[in-house]
Amino acid sequence: MVNAIQELGAKTTRFIEELGRIAVFTWLIVRAVFRPPPRIRPFIDEVFKVGVMSLVIICVSGVAVGAVLGLQGYNTLVRFGATESLGAAVGLVLFRELGPVLTALLFIGRAGSSTTAEIGTMVATEQLDGLRMMAVDPIHYVITPKALAMLFVMPLLSSLFILFGLGGGYLVGAQLMGVDPGSYISSLQNAIVFKDDILSSLIKALTFGCMVGVISTFEGYSSAPTSSGVSRATTASVVVGSVSVLIVDYLLTALMGV
Amino acid sequence: MNRVACRDFIVGLFVLAALVTIVFLSLGVGGLAYSTGTPLRLYANFDEIAGLKTRAPVVISGVKVGQVTEIVLNDDFRARVVIDVDGSLELPVDTSASIITSGVLGDRYISLMPGGEIDFLKSGEEIAFVESAVVLERLIGKLIHGAGTETE
Numbered sequence A: 001m002v003n004a005i006q007e008l009g010a011k012t013t014r015f016i017e018e019l020g021r022i023a024v025f026t027w028l029i030v031r032a033v034f035r036p037p038p039r040i041r042p043f044i045d046e047v048f049k050v051g052v053m054s055l056v057i058i059c060v061s062g063v064a065v066g067a068v069l070g071l072q073g074y075n076t077l078v079r080f081g082a083t084e085s086l087g088a089a090v091g092l093v094l095f096r097e098l099g100p101v102l103t104a105l106l107f108i109g110r111a112g113s114s115t116t117a118e119i120g121t122m123v124a125t126e127q128l129d130g131l132r133m134m135a136v137d138p139i140h141y142v143i144t145p146k147a148l149a150m151l152f153v154m155p156l157l158s159s160l161f162i163l164f165g166l167g168g169g170y171l172v173g174a175q176l177m178g179v180d181p182g183s184y185i186s187s188l189q190n191a192i193v194f195k196d197d198i199l200s201s202l203i204k205a206l207t208f209g210c211m212v213g214v215i216s217t218f219e220g221y222s223s224a225p226t227s228s229g230v231s232r233a234t235t236a237s238v239v240v241g242s243v244s245v246l247i248v249d250y251l252l253t254a255l256m257g258v
Numbered sequence B: 001m002n003r004v005a006c007r008d009f010i011v012g013l014f015v016l017a018a019l020v021t022i023v024f025l026s027l028g029v030g031g032l033a034y035s036t037g038t039p040l041r042l043y044a045n046f047d048e049i050a051g052l053k054t055r056a057p058v059v060i061s062g063v064k065v066g067q068v069t070e071i072v073l074n075d076d077f078r079a080r081v082v083i084d085v086d087g088s089l090e091l092p093v094d095t096s097a098s099i100i101t102s103g104v105l106g107d108r109y110i111s112l113m114p115g116g117e118i119d120f121l122k123s124g125e126e127i128a129f130v131e132s133a134v135v136l137e138r139l140i141g142k143l144i145h146g147a148g149t150e151t152e
Helices: A002-033 A040-080 A083-124 A127-133 A138-176 A183-191 A194-221 A227-256 B005-029 B136-151
Strands: B040-046 B057-060 B062-071 B080-083 B098-101 B108-111 B130-132
Touching: A002 A194, A040 A083, A040 A138, A040 A183, A040 B005, A040 B040, A083 A127, A083 A138, A083 A194, A083 A227, A127 A138, A138 A183, A138 A194, A138 B005, A183 B005, A194 A227, A194 B005, B040 B130, B057 B080, B080 B130
Parallel strands: B057 B108, B098 B130
Antiparallel strands: B040 B080, B057 B062, B062 B080, B098 B108
């Protein structure tokens, strides 16, 4: 009994310690952003690696998700004779939830895990220690460009995902199932509000990008310097990232109150 | 182009494409375009708006010319609807506004019926002739009530 309570206490303490470490790590990154010299070149390379290289998976998933939404939405709406609202259904779901959330989940799998593995390997092969030996701050040189690139890229990828999703819904709904293309687009335009839907979609994407950037770099940076440590860190990065994105998504939706 | 320049070019292309997407989604889908240029702002008081929402379309002969921007309750307990329509429109002062449902259960929208006066409505003016929304339940209620009194 005492042991169980002791265990619970230890777990709680460890959890809070971990949160504190992430907070300190985030603060170090924020401080490093404003410290000269700016690391433009690594930043652009990272945007290429996590952004451009994720384009294919984001666009293909966007079309697939949009097509499924179009099909399911059509099958549901046709019972009520309201198929002309298909554009609104597909658009609202994509903008408000699926766009930012699915992009974030795909992004964690595609870019977050590889970033964690890369940094973890740097830790295991003592490359970061080497940097420290040369008086180069690894957070400034390695971590910050990666985290910033993820923050920067997420809203862009999310918008592309939404665009391709709308296209997929249009293809299935308007071309395949025979919803009038004009009413698909006009119901989409009537339903989507810039402030409520597009702005909150961008805010969500930005928040998720921030979280993925911090979590994936943190897990890599604090991984044990062994091969099993790197593997554990990569798993933790994906699990912690995905779960926190889903939880924060709920909180953001509730906060925005729309 | 060497490899670094080529990579920069691709990154630039990616960022540009994504920004164009955001702008397109905001303007083309989000309806930001209506805030450019000064719209003609009109007011209309309805007895019953029955589910009319902000951003509902405002049409003339079925063509969308603006949208509902605000709905508040007046002092005399009528619904005051603020309508923004295209600023270049010249609507006669005896224009009438009615709330119409698209389909049986569809969305409500406002239809403007231009009148024949020579003077035009200016921004901030009120549409005098309004026709409230038809509430289906009330109609059915009347029908049942009416049928009941007939048989008596």
